[in-house]
Amino acid sequence: MEIGQEITGLQEKLRILADAAKYDVACTSSGVGRSGKRGYTGNSVAAGICHSFASDGRCISLLKILLTNHCIYDCKYCINRRSNDVVRTAFTPDEVCRLTMEFYRRNYIEGLFLSSGVIKSPNYTMEQIYEVLYKLREVYRFRGYIHIKAIPGADESILDAVGLLADRMSINLELPTAESLHALAPHKSRETILTPMRRIQGKISESRISMGQSPSLERAWGVKNFSHGIFSEKEERISDTGAAAASESSLTVESSLTVPGQSRYPARQREIRTYAPAGQSTQLIVGATPESDYHMMMVTQALYRQYDLKRVFFSAYVGLNEDSALPAPGEKPPLLREHRLYQADWLLRYYGFRAEELLSEDRPNFNVYLDPKCDWAVRHLECFPVEIMRADYETLLRVPGIGAKSARRILQARRIGKLDFFDLKKLGVVLKRAHYFIILNGKQMFPTALEENRITAGLIGDSRKKNWELEHTECYRQLNLFDDMKLSVEAEAEDFGKAAMGQL
Amino acid sequence: MRGYLCEDSLEGIFTGIYDAWASGLGHDGVRVLMKNQYEPEFFMEYEEVLPDSEKAEKVARSIRRKISAEAFRAVYRTAVSREPERADIIYRFLVEGFRYGRETLQLLQLPAVRRLFEVDRMVGNEAHRYLEFIRFEQMKNGVLFAEISPKSRVVTLVASHFADRFPDENWVIYDDVHGEAAIHGAGKDWAVAGLSLEEADAYRRNQGVSDEYEDLWKTFFEATGIRERENYHCQRNFLPLWYRKHMTEFSSSR
Numbered sequence: 001m002e003i004g005q006e007i008t009g010l011q012e013k014l015r016i017l018a019d020a021a022k023y024d025v026a027c028t029s030s031g032v033g034r035s036g037k038r039g040y041t042g043n044s045v046a047a048g049i050c051h052s053f054a055s056d057g058r059c060i061s062l063l064k065i066l067l068t069n070h071c072i073y074d075c076k077y078c079i080n081r082r083s084n085d086v087v088r089t090a091f092t093p094d095e096v097c098r099l100t101m102e103f104y105r106r107n108y109i110e111g112l113f114l115s116s117g118v119i120k121s122p123n124y125t126m127e128q129i130y131e132v133l134y135k136l137r138e139v140y141r142f143r144g145y146i147h148i149k150a151i152p153g154a155d156e157s158i159l160d161a162v163g164l165l166a167d168r169m170s171i172n173l174e175l176p177t178a179e180s181l182h183a184l185a186p187h188k189s190r191e192t193i194l195t196p197m198r199r200i201q202g203k204i205s206e207s208r209i210s211m212g213q214s215p216s217l218e219r220a221w222g223v224k225n226f227s228h229g230i231f232s233e234k235e236e237r238i239s240d241t242g243a244a245a246a247s248e249s250s251l252t253v254e255s256s257l258t259v260p261g262q263s264r265y266p267a268r269q270r271e272i273r274t275y276a277p278a279g280q281s282t283q284l285i286v287g288a289t290p291e292s293d294y295h296m297m298m299v300t301q302a303l304y305r306q307y308d309l310k311r312v313f314f315s316a317y318v319g320l321n322e323d324s325a326l327p328a329p330g331e332k333p334p335l336l337r338e339h340r341l342y343q344a345d346w347l348l349r350y351y352g353f354r355a356e357e358l359l360s361e362d363r364p365n366f367n368v369y370l371d372p373k374c375d376w377a378v379r380h381l382e383c384f385p386v387e388i389m390r391a392d393y394e395t396l397l398r399v400p401g402i403g404a405k406s407a408r409r410i411l412q413a414r415r416i417g418k419l420d421f422f423d424l425k426k427l428g429v430v431l432k433r434a435h436y437f438i439i440l441n442g443k444q445m446f447p448t449a450l451e452e453n454r455i456t457a458g459l460i461g462d463s464r465k466k467n468w469e470l471e472h473t474e475c476y477r478q479l480n481l482f483d484d485m486k487l488s489v490e491a492e493a494e495d496f497g498k499a500a501m502g503q504l
Numbered sequence: 505m506r507g508y509l510c511e512d513s514l515e516g517i518f519t520g521i522y523d524a525w526a527s528g529l530g531h532d533g534v535r536v537l538m539k540n541q542y543e544p545e546f547f548m549e550y551e552e553v554l555p556d557s558e559k560a561e562k563v564a565r566s567i568r569r570k571i572s573a574e575a576f577r578a579v580y581r582t583a584v585s586r587e588p589e590r591a592d593i594i595y596r597f598l599v600e601g602f603r604y605g606r607e608t609l610q611l612l613q614l615p616a617v618r619r620l621f622e623v624d625r626m627v628g629n630e631a632h633r634y635l636e637f638i639r640f641e642q643m644k645n646g647v648l649f650a651e652i653s654p655k656s657r658v659v660t661l662v663a664s665h666f667a668d669r670f671p672d673e674n675w676v677i678y679d680d681v682h683g684e685a686a687i688h689g690a691g692k693d694w695a696v697a698g699l700s701l702e703e704a705d706a707y708r709r710n711q712g713v714s715d716e717y718e719d720l721w722k723t724f725f726e727a728t729g730i731r732e733r734e735n736y737h738c739q740r741n742f743l744p745l746w747y748r749k750h751m752t753e754f755s756s757s758r
Contacts, residue, residue, distance in 0.1 A: 010720065038671050055734055064728060106718075413612050416604070418613075
């Protein structure tokens with residue numbers, strides 16, 4: 001293994017290892033509520049707290065760093081791959097602990113997000129991470145949030161030990177298909193990623209059962225009762241491995257807290273710890289390989305249903321490495337596509353949609369002009385209009401312009417009295433989008449025909465500017481008459497037709 | 505119509521509401537106004553209200569009992585806002601509240617409830633932003649000192665969060681707009697005290713020290729942004745410029 005010039009200054013190390021960690025997207029501190037305690041530092045707020053926003057507009061919630069950027073792997077998309085000539089360095093466990101504690105005391109961060117390059121072997125790396133974690137919890141007595149990246153290929157016993165000290169565990173799937181993974185990350189395989197993911201899932205549900213909770217994670221209000229959402233409990237899950245894994249082992253509190261290989265990784269004695277109480281998450285890279293949005297969404301849905309993940313994150317690929325298998329460096333990251341995938345991800349987790357409703361083999365990619373919910377609505381006009389005063393929660397959620405908050409406010413407000421359109425606006429409904437699809441006390445807001453082309457034209461007019469800004473942030477220029485707004489998709493035959501009819 | 509002029513405190517506002525309610529002029533015959541923030545009108549008579557803890561306590565108890573504890577919290581947040589009509593907004597809300605009881609907060613189609621809801625949300629959002637954006641500086645004697653310039657008087661809304669988070673630290677959160685500070689001693693409860701700008705400056709001059717972790721934090725902050733995704737518009741949406749006045753990562757001269 002190569003030893004470059006060793007960096008000693010803490011500031012320089014921090015610069016290098018924060019820079020190397022920044023492409024990991026997950027920076028949430030949510031999912032676990034834990035109050036503070038005398039003799040300890042820190043607590044955790046269930047909703048999560050962002051502490052700053054970087055120049056790219058992404059939230060900074062956790063101290064997101066790598067333990068080291070030395071790596072024995074050679075994943076093509078990664079800046080820290082073995083074959084790249086970058087300055088290598090590593091933190092000592094005490095440096096990480098001190099940085100975390102001092103940043104935390106000044107209210108800069110909500111906790112620690114620790115990932116690492118693979119040094120020597122996956123097991124050795126995880127042991128290093130465990131040492132940091134143990135020190136932080138036991139010596140520095142830290143009660144804040146900790147997110148740990150598990151290294152694919154590490155032993156189960158050490159994953160189990162780490163999970164008892166961390167709040168969230170994650171293993172990056174990175175690429176949705178085995179072929180892509182093989183092409184871009186030759187040292188990783190689906191097994192080495194999915195096996196520990198399954199193990200963590202089993203551990204989480206086991207721990208939850210021992211604490212008297214349901215084996216699967218908590219989800220947004222109401223989604224478990226939807227008629228056909230992805231978390232519906234009414235139908236049989238595709239696979240119920242979580243419960244199965246839990247029922248195989250004995251369910252006493254002691255057994256679930258005993259750590260295999262106990263002598264090497266002493267577990268905390270004083271307090272009952274749950275295993276990764278904020279669940280596990282993963283990340284998919286968008287735009288490095290040719291998979292369609294449909295493929296990505298199906299994988300996402302499967303991860304939620306079969307592995308009970310808390311979140312799946314998407315990361316628009318930023319070209320860093322010169323490689324024939326990858327888009328060229330300097331190409332713009334596919335931000336709009338990433339945005340659409342996140343929108344669809346919310347539709348799965350909060351709105352009771354399924355991936356196959358949003359996309360199909362024939363329409364494998366999201367509409368550039370319309371968000372996925374509007375797109376679904378204009379293709380399913382048979383479900384509309386919806387009568388606001390009578391529709392149930394699930395139906396309300398499917399109306400574009402109505403979100404989880406406004407739908408719940410509608411449910412509460414309409415119990416006592418009538419609503420009018422002004423009230424709806426004040427409840428938070430975006431009438432600009434919703435008015436095509438709703439009736440209130442039997443009346444539409446404006447007399448508009450429920451007609452696909454007309455509604456599409458209306459909706460697109462509203463969202464075009466926003467979409468354009470997403471793709472072209474901070475690059476202003478003079479408007480001109482022949483401006484095509486730099487839309488990156490080719491116009492289709494249908495669009496020409498619409499343009500001719502004056503609908504687009 | 506009679507206007508009751510009350511002092512700018514929860515006690516003052518509640519006393520004003522009590523007196524207005526008890527005046528027998530009917531809800532349309534009275535208005536509750538802030539003494540320091542009202543515009544005199546020609547056809548109004550005005551009466552000054554002196555804060556009376558007994559009357560205020562009665563109002564507070566009625567809100568908790570006849571409406572809900574959540575409604576009391578909403579009323580409290582409205583009372584610490586900078587909305588000039590906050591006293592009257594609370595009064596109108598209570599008129600509806602004592603009629604509809606527990607569910608009042610959800611009845612957003614009622615204009616009086618909606619008004620309170622909007623002010624409450626504004627203050628609540630601002631307080632939450634301060635949980636995120638308060639930055640402590642470490643003084644020579646180990647005290648953590650934070651200065652903020654909020655629009656609403658948020659120190660009482662954020663202090664309990666930090667008391668839970670840092671039970672063994674000495675810290676001060678100083679609001680330089682309203683001249684008040686939440687002060688917490690290690691292992692003790694927190695309290696609010698008046699603190700003038702001169703006093704705060706003098707304290708910081710004596711105890712101030714340059715802190716290596718501030719530089720480290722700036723280093724991290726700059727390193728963690730992805731240049732290819734630069735989006736200052738989005739950054740300003742989440743972190744408006746006026747919050748940045750006392751934030752370590754946006755201050756250049758330290």
